[in-house]
Amino acid sequence: MTEFFKTNPIALRHCLLYEFLQGKPIDEAFSYFCDIVGDDVIKKESFEFWFDKFKFDEIIEPIADTRDVLRSDKCALRVCVLYESLKYKQLEKKLNSPYCRRYSTGHEIVHSRSYSIYKNFCKVIGDDVMEYLKFDFWFYQFLNGDYDLNFERDNNKKIYELSDMPLDVMENIVEYLSMFDRLSLAKTSRSLQTFTEDQKLFHQTLELTLDRYEPKIRFDEKHFRSYTDWKKAILDFKNITKNPKLHLNTLLFDLSIFYDVPLKAEELSLKPSTHQLHVKKLSFVGCHHDFSSHESLLNILSCLKPEYLTTIDLTLKPSNDSVMEKIVESEQWKKAQYFSIEGYGGLNGSLRQMYHFKEFSVCYKRLSVEDIREMKEILFKSPVFEKCSLDLIVPVDESAIEQQFGEAVRGRPKTFHHPIPNSNEYFEIILNDRKIKIARKMR
Template sequence: MKLSSDFLKKNQHFLRSCILYEVVREEPIYYAYNNFCYAVGKDAMEYPDFEFWYYRFYQGELDLDYDRSADPEPKKLVDMPVVLMKEIVKNLDAVERTCLRSMNHAIKDVADSFDPVFEKLDVGVYDFSLTWKLNKLSFSCDKQESGGCRFYKEHSHSWISEKSEESYIQKSLEYLTPLLTMPNIKVNHFSLRLSEETIAMNFNCDDLLPVPLNAKSVFIESQTTNQVVQFLSGMRPGSLESISLKIPERENYERIFETDQFKQAKNVEFDMDMEFNMADLVHFSHLKTFKFNLIGRNTFEDVPKIRDIISTSENFESCEMIYYAFRDDFSFEKFAASLGAEIPIGPLAEGERLTFTHRYQIPESNECLEFIVKKQYHGRCLVNVFKTRIS
């Protein structure tokens, strides 16, 4: 015989018996309530009522017909003074406040009176799942072969899961959108990884970032420059200091240089698989630090240009680059000669790479550039440059 859900929800003895069963199983209340909702439906009983019966049975009071009407009306969280609410919220971290603000409007207003500052938010979008990590708390929404998705949340070193008929993208955004639109939200480090399939999915910046994100540093890995520019433009330029990008395809990166985010950044790091040319170096003149892969054409012309551009950059502090000139039979010795430096003579220790150091005094200044150049595989060299003050 198949029992209707309406019958189950209206039969209070049956519902209370289900709660008693969870207590007998010694199931923790959070998991017990999830089991209860899964068995009889989420709208069968509100959590406060479930909690009342759970702890009553837990304390050995097993009367299923107990009349609650004579009990004093229980105090609610919103009944406490605002001053006390603020004291509680003040002692929570940003993640805990995020959970608390979803309870009701009064609590939300108190929680929003504290600027939410997260250490990091890492997001990965793939063709089978969307994952994110908020500080140390992990979440994942996975596509199911049977349709819909399953949402996973890390809790007390274990995982809580929930099945949904929605797509894994829609379900994920139900959690991420309220988070990323919180008033005055700040993220010290935001990272985003987009798989190749996200292009066909038409997953765009407006889906994830409906408002500009106030991030101090950002890492974006994507398949195309267009996608990178789209999501980089979703960052608030004034607060973004550091940018790190990875694009596997070899493309023209001019659009990146044109963004306000790049123009106002202080530190930029490009993955070493991304190749830049000498003409691109002028776009780096406002930066304090940068890291990139530079492909030249003529070492004897390129190296003095690199030195002169860096030496006239007022904000420059340091950089790291891989340099290789593919049309002039490039060699490590040629790079040293173009700087006017000498390569040390003598045997190398096992595993040691041939290295030389060269100092260049900046004209009409008490500062100099220190070049530390190390020979690499495939004819390339690793170049580290530091601006130092002459004592």
């Protein structure tokens, strides 16, 4: 590199001006400059002479913008890119030393280093002086040791860009983008919006937390975006769920501290989309204070693909009966396999609504003799039912239970067995003051 600057004094001056523009104190700038271009390229006196000159020239004959000296000269700009590539090489040496902290793969310098350096270049020289693609080209030319500043690209040769890629390649690229990056890509143009909204997207979890002060969207438990306005969060959430090829393991809504806010208007209603989403598990935490969450729950549930949805987990205050009736009538409810609800009085109506589940866990007010008869009639004849747990608000009447299930198992006074005819299985019922647990067992 020393040779290059010795034979290109103009290039050296351009580098000096570029370094000058970054406004470091002169001693620091000199030692940094020597690290980058080599120790014997310039003497300290010369370095100071040029820095003084840049400063002095500016005072006696102010140029509107000193940067114009570099901006107006194609070769000078390339020299600035060269200087940036040399700076990067220096940084890379440090990065590879065992004493340096490693950047994570998510760091911009790792996954798009030329862009991260371009940003610094723009900061020094100004935006829109050189297109990123040009910068990128020169940066790699220099990084690979090709210092020909007058090299010209063959204009007849096609330069490939993202928009030249065939559709299947675009699909392949978009498949690796997270939902937030897809949102950004969709905002670049209408055609890309239509394209990205229709690409397969798999995520473990998507959470929408509506909180009047810090609403947020989070996915896969680690990436999140906070909003100042909950309406914007809903809007982004709707944009994400517009995609009919979105697949989620868990969709979580948390409205626990979201109250006094009308969610009725169509554009703000929590209805994620018009098509049915592929969601395996719905987790819904309703508002602690009012009933409006039931309406939202019904809206959300109707947008999930029945049967694909296997699990419904709710945390809800006492139910709004008319809405709850609609919920238990829905296909999504009837085709789900696992259900749980937390919150006292969460469920009114009959336990019968749950007898098609494989497993369920609910809080129930009072277990009557009629309930037990129904249990024996329907639940114990279900081919799929595996286990359930009932939390009881009113303690159970043990003698009534005994009448229905017969005597307790010897040595275990609160445990009953109910044989399943024509099989070697049975149901074990365990009473525990305010809790009943039932599970299918093998003999």
